[in-house]
Every structure is written in structure tokens, then in C-alpha cells.
Amino acid sequence: MRKPVYYGEYLQLDKLLDCQQRESFSAGKPAHDEMLFIIVHQAYELWFKQILFELDAVMDIFRKSHVSESAVAQAVAHLTRVEEIQKLLIHQIDVLETMTPLDFLDFRDFLVPASGFQSWQFRLIETTLGLKQEKRVTFGNMSYLERLQGADRERLELAETRPSLFDLLEKWLERTPFLSFKSFEFWDSYRQAVTNMLDGDRDLIASNPTLSSEERQKQIDMLERTRAEFAVLFDPAAHAKLQSEGAWRLSHKALQAALLIQLYRDQPILHMPYKLLSLLMDIDENFTTWRYRHSLMVLRMIGSKIGTGGSSGHDYLRQTARTHKVFGDLFAMSTFFIPRSDLPSLPADIEESLNFHYTATHKKAV
Ligand code: HEM
Known part of the structure; x- marks a missing residue:
């Protein structure tokens, strides 16, 4: 028979509660707040462990060459958990911050x-x-790896050689089947819709009787700047150049797929992929928020x-908050969103294919 599980043993509480060794106490200058x-x-490190556990599961899903819809839903569930943990963090x-700077000074030097x-x-x-390592803010001319010891450093060195979630996601986006689907060529239709939208905006400016000729010219110049931004999007060579300069990170094809997912997110089959992209942005944003909060706490402390x-303390941390981001492309992509009313409508047979199969067959039966 299995031995009955006992709460304290199961959680190994003796071990867990016996690892708060306070340096100030060892030095004979006990500081109350060192315990906190x-x-x-x-507590942070335990939650980091859980986040890594969830991310590992997500990586396992996206390492596969085929990711089913239910697997995407599982990934969404893991990332939703990460996002909730981040709120706690x-x-x-x-x-x-209930510890004051003076309380901290009681033991900081130890x-x-x-x-x-x-x-x-x-x-x-x-x-x-x-x-990426080369994108990290450094200090003292040293890589972050050099500040880690033994096994910690080895783990990180190994991780640096492996594809990241960003890399796996990029490959998954590139495999999106709906970019060219039956008679629907997303890129051509989208490009036409953008041209129509910009031409329509130009007509509106040209025929607006309330504008002075100076204001009209200003607005047309602004519109042409927007047109130039879109032109880069439609030119793979221009995109490749921006990618090599670090302005964009996602490949051209992955960018197209991410746009398709965002623009047609109301199609049932694209809804989970859309949730996934949104969660990645949420997670990036939550880490940025944590970094800012931590840097402000440090300034205060x-x-x-x-x-x-x-x-340099607060300054260094503020810099990392500004630059240590991973999914910036997903944020920047909003530049290329167009109103739903300007989106090319999908041919009926394609809309049905993008629906959940059960609904489609059920509809036919009634
Ligand atoms: C009194 C509270 C705290 C102070 C004064 C403080 C101070 C600092 C400072 C000055 C740095 C920059 C590196 C350095 O020169 O040491 C740093 C980095 C860091 N701290 Fe804190 N910290 C505090 C609490 C925390 C807590 C509770 C965590 C949770 C794990 C934490 C996690 C980190 C991390 C992950 C970094 C590296 C950030 C990066 O390089 O982007 N800190 N901290």
C-alpha cells in the first residue's frame, strides 16, 4: 500500500523553510528586513522556475514541424499562465518596497x-x-555570461546555441498555409486594399474644402510618407535591408503571416494564432513593466x-527596460493595419474553409 502523503513531507517544507541564511545575522549585525x-x-526564483517550465512546454510544441490547432490552444494556455504569474511578479x-532605503542600508554591504x-x-x-546576446546592454566590457559561475554559466551558454521561442515562432509563421489559399492570394489582395485606402485618403484631402493650400500640402506629404512605409513592406529587398540593420527582426514571410493573422483574427481558425501573438506581446510588455518598476524601486532604494x-544601477536598468525586448515586430506591425472596412473580403468558399469544420458541416445539414 502507498504511504499516505503528508503535507510537509510532500512539499519538503523542512528544506524550503531552512534556506534563509541572513548574512547580517552571521556577521553579528542582525537586520530585521533581510528576511523579507x-x-x-x-519567491521570484520559484516563479521563474514555473515560467521556464511553461516555456519549455511551449517550445516542445513549436519544435515540431506540424503544429495542430489544439497544440496552439495548449501553447496559449501555457502562455496565459506565464502572463498571470508576471502580474504577481x-x-x-x-x-x-515596505522596506525603506535605511532598512536596506542595514544589510546591503553584506x-x-x-x-x-x-x-x-x-x-x-x-x-x-x-x-540575443549582442542586443544586451553591457557594462564593464563584459558579457553577462562572464558574471555567472560554473553550472549557471554552462546552462546559459548552451541555451545561447539553441533556437529561441522567437526563432521557432518565426518558422511556424512562415509555414502558415493561408497566405496563398485556393484562389486567395493574401499579399496581392492586401496590397491592392492598401493602395485603394491611400488613394481614397488622398482624394479626401484633395477635396476637403476646409483646408488651406498649405495645410493640404502638409497632409499630402504626411500621406506620402505613410505610402513610403508601406512601399518598404511590399519590397522584400527593402525589408531585408531593414532586417540587416536591426529595424525588423521577423523574416518577410513571417511578417506577412503575422499580418494576415492579425487582420483576419475574427476567422475562427485564425483566432488561436491571434491569441498566441497577443500573449507574446503581453509577456514582452509585462517584462518591460517589471523592468521599469524594478528600476524605479532601485532609484528609490x-x-x-x-x-x-x-x-551604474538605476541608469543601467532603465536602459535594459527600454531595449531588452523580443517581440517588438509584433508591436511595430500595427503601422500596417488597415480598417476592417478596407480589408479585402474573403471569397465564400475560403471563409467556410477557415471556419471550424463542425460548424461548416452543421450549416450544410440544416
Ligand atoms: C532592494 C531591492 C533591490 C535592489 C536595490 C536591486 C538592485 C539592482 C541593481 C542595482 C541591479 C543592476 C545590476 C547591479 O549592478 O547589481 C539589479 C539587477 C537585477 N535585479 Fe535587482 N534589486 C532589488 C531587488 C530585486 C528583486 C526582488 C529581484 C527579483 C528577482 C531582482 C532581480 C534583478 C534582476 C533579474 C536584475 C538583472 C536585470 C537586468 O540586467 O536587466 N532585484 N538589481
Whole structure:
């Protein structure tokens, strides 16, 4: 017979509750708030572990050459969990901020040179999502890897050689079958719709009686700038150039697929892919929010002092908040959205193919 499970043993509470070793106590200068500091960090690391567990499951899904609709739904469920955890992570900063700067000073010096900068799980989340090493803000002419020790560093070095979620997602987008589907060529139809929309806008400006000739010219110039932005989108060579300069990261084909998914998101079969792209943006945005909150907390806690890890502190953290993003293309893509009323309507047979099969056959039967 199986031994009855006992709460404390199952959760290994003895172990878990016996790992808050306070440096200030060991040094004979006990600081009350060091307990909170350790527990908050440990809670973060536990949640990081769960985030990595969910991301691993998502990576397993997208590593396959065929990703079924139900697998996309599973990925959405994993990422929704990540997003909810992130909300807790942001909120935890409030708990830590009940510690005042003076309370922190009671034990800060005992921590040098350790720093959250060395959280290998945080780095692994970033690398798994797709933050590239060359895009990281550095200090002291050193890669972040050089500041990690032993097994922590090895794990990260290995992760750097593997495809990230960004890479897998790009390949998945490139395989989207609906870009060219039966008689529907998405790119041609979309391009025509954009031309019609811009020509319509030009006519509106030209015939607007309330505009002075100066204002009219200003608006036409602005419209032509928008037309030039779209022209780059329609020119694969121009896109490749922007990609090599780092302005765009997704390949041209993946970009087209992401646009199709966003523009036709109300089609049932594209709805889950749309949720997936939205969640990736939410997750990117939540990390940015956490970074800003953390950098503000740091400013409040240590002012303009350098960090225990040796960076410029608040300034360094503000820079990472601005630049350490992975799915920026999905945000930037909104430039190319056009109103639903201007979207090419899908031929009826294609609309039926994009519907859930059950609904389509049920409709026929009635
Ligand atoms: C009193 C509270 C805190 C202070 C004063 C503080 C300060 C800093 C500073 C100054 C840095 C920049 C690196 C350095 O020079 O050390 C840093 C980085 C970092 N801290 Fe904190 N931190 C605090 C709490 C936390 C908490 C609770 C976490 C949760 C795990 C955390 C996670 C991180 C991470 C992941 C980085 C690296 C960020 C990056 O490089 O983008 N910190 N922290």
C-alpha cells in the first residue's frame, strides 16, 4: 500500500523553510528586513522556475514541424499562465518596497558582489524567449555570461546555441498555409486594399474644402510618407535591408503571416494564432513593466549609487527596460493595419474553409 502523503513531507517544507541564511545575522549585525529581502527573491526564483517550465512546454510544441490547432490552444494556455504569474511578479515589488532605503542600508554591504544580475533563471527566460546576446546592454566590457559561475554559466551558454521561442515562432509563421489559399492570394489582395485606402485618403484631402493650400500640402506629404512605409513592406529587398540593420527582426514571410493573422483574427481558425501573438506581446510588455518598476524601486532604494553587481544601477536598468525586448515586430506591425472596412473580403468558399469544420458541416445539414 502507498504511504499516505503528508503535507510537509510532500512539499519538503523542512528544506524550503531552512534556506534563509541572513548574512547580517552571521556577521553579528542582525537586520530585521533581510528576511523579507531573501524571501521575496526566493519567491521570484520559484516563479521563474514555473515560467521556464511553461516555456519549455511551449517550445516542445513549436519544435515540431506540424503544429495542430489544439497544440496552439495548449501553447496559449501555457502562455496565459506565464502572463498571470508576471502580474504577481510586478505586484511583489510593492511588498519589497515596505522596506525603506535605511532598512536596506542595514544589510546591503553584506551582499556585495551578489546581484539579481546573476539570476541565471531570469537570464534563461530572456534567452529562451529570444533576447540575443549582442542586443544586451553591457557594462564593464563584459558579457553577462562572464558574471555567472560554473553550472549557471554552462546552462546559459548552451541555451545561447539553441533556437529561441522567437526563432521557432518565426518558422511556424512562415509555414502558415493561408497566405496563398485556393484562389486567395493574401499579399496581392492586401496590397491592392492598401493602395485603394491611400488613394481614397488622398482624394479626401484633395477635396476637403476646409483646408488651406498649405495645410493640404502638409497632409499630402504626411500621406506620402505613410505610402513610403508601406512601399518598404511590399519590397522584400527593402525589408531585408531593414532586417540587416536591426529595424525588423521577423523574416518577410513571417511578417506577412503575422499580418494576415492579425487582420483576419475574427476567422475562427485564425483566432488561436491571434491569441498566441497577443500573449507574446503581453509577456514582452509585462517584462518591460517589471523592468521599469524594478528600476524605479532601485532609484528609490539606492539613488544614483552603483549596484552591488557593479553596474551604474538605476541608469543601467532603465536602459535594459527600454531595449531588452523580443517581440517588438509584433508591436511595430500595427503601422500596417488597415480598417476592417478596407480589408479585402474573403471569397465564400475560403471563409467556410477557415471556419471550424463542425460548424461548416452543421450549416450544410440544416
Ligand atoms: C532592494 C531591492 C533591490 C535592489 C536595490 C536591486 C538592485 C539592482 C541593481 C542595482 C541591479 C543592476 C545590476 C547591479 O549592478 O547589481 C539589479 C539587477 C537585477 N535585479 Fe535587482 N534589486 C532589488 C531587488 C530585486 C528583486 C526582488 C529581484 C527579483 C528577482 C531582482 C532581480 C534583478 C534582476 C533579474 C536584475 C538583472 C536585470 C537586468 O540586467 O536587466 N532585484 N538589481
